[in-house]
Amino acid sequence: MNKTFLTTKLTPVIAIILCYILYVSGHFQMIIAALLLLIASAIEYKKDAFSSLGFQRKRLNVKSILIIAPLFGAAFFLFYYYVMVPSVTYLTGQPIDFSVFEPYKGNLPATLNLLVFIWLSAAFGEEIVFRGYLMRQFTKFFGSSKVSLVINILFFGFIFGWIHAYQGISGQIVAGITGILLAVIFHIRKNDLWFNIAVHGFIDTVALVFIYYGL
Numbered sequence: 001m002n003k004t005f006l007t008t009k010l011t012p013v014i015a016i017i018l019c020y021i022l023y024v025s026g027h028f029q030m031i032i033a034a035l036l037l038l039i040a041s042a043i044e045y046k047k048d049a050f051s052s053l054g055f056q057r058k059r060l061n062v063k064s065i066l067i068i069a070p071l072f073g074a075a076f077f078l079f080y081y082y083v084m085v086p087s088v089t090y091l092t093g094q095p096i097d098f099s100v101f102e103p104y105k106g107n108l109p110a111t112l113n114l115l116v117f118i119w120l121s122a123a124f125g126e127e128i129v130f131r132g133y134l135m136r137q138f139t140k141f142f143g144s145s146k147v148s149l150v151i152n153i154l155f156f157g158f159i160f161g162w163i164h165a166y167q168g169i170s171g172q173i174v175a176g177i178t179g180i181l182l183a184v185i186f187h188i189r190k191n192d193l194w195f196n197i198a199v200h201g202f203i204d205t206v207a208l209v210f211i212y213y214g215l
Contacts, residue, residue, distance in 0.1 A: 007044045012137045015040035030125035037133040053132035054193030065198045073202025088173045097168040105214045123201030130156050131186040132193045153183040
């Protein structure tokens with residue numbers, strides 16, 4: 001067994017299996033998964049570990065991150081809240097379970113703490129895991145043909161929805177659609193992970209404002 005096989009084939013498989021074991025054991029945290037996959041990237045790509053995930057220095061600019069991404073994130077959330085949620089709820093007959101967020105309604109200190117957490121766990125963590133690592137590893141193993149790309153986007157969209165089981169079936173479907181759309185953005189932006197992180201973070205930031213005001 002040569003060194004190249006160990007680093008390029010075995011390392012990602014082991015890393016993904018470890019994440020799955022953490023998930024089924026009930027000890028899964030997105031931040032921990034992101035750190036684990038960062039280590040796997042470092043083993044495989046060494047000094048190019050961050051660029052391999054889509055952290056492109058040339059794409060990191062003020063206009064993209066602080067103007068376009070916030071506007072896009074806010075528009076995305078409005079589409080999520082006023083189109084996706086009502087449509088999916090109508091089809092399933094079951095409202096999304098947002099009860100986990102009840103303690104944050106009108107609670108400014110808790111909301112600010114949650115804001116920091118969602119940027120670390122959801123914006124950075126989920127984007128590193130799903131778009132930066134899993135999508136790009138899928139492309140490495142199965143190629144970048146149109147069929148492969150469609151399977152890649154749909155499969156990890158399904159997984160993204162699955163991990164949001166605490167929101168009920170409607171929440172899983174909406175989260176799955178959101179994951180698919182974020183994957184499409186990642187592809188269109190040519191694997192620009194900075195932009196995806198910013199968009200994801202601002203989506204959740206607007207959502208948190210709605211939660212705080214009980215909307």
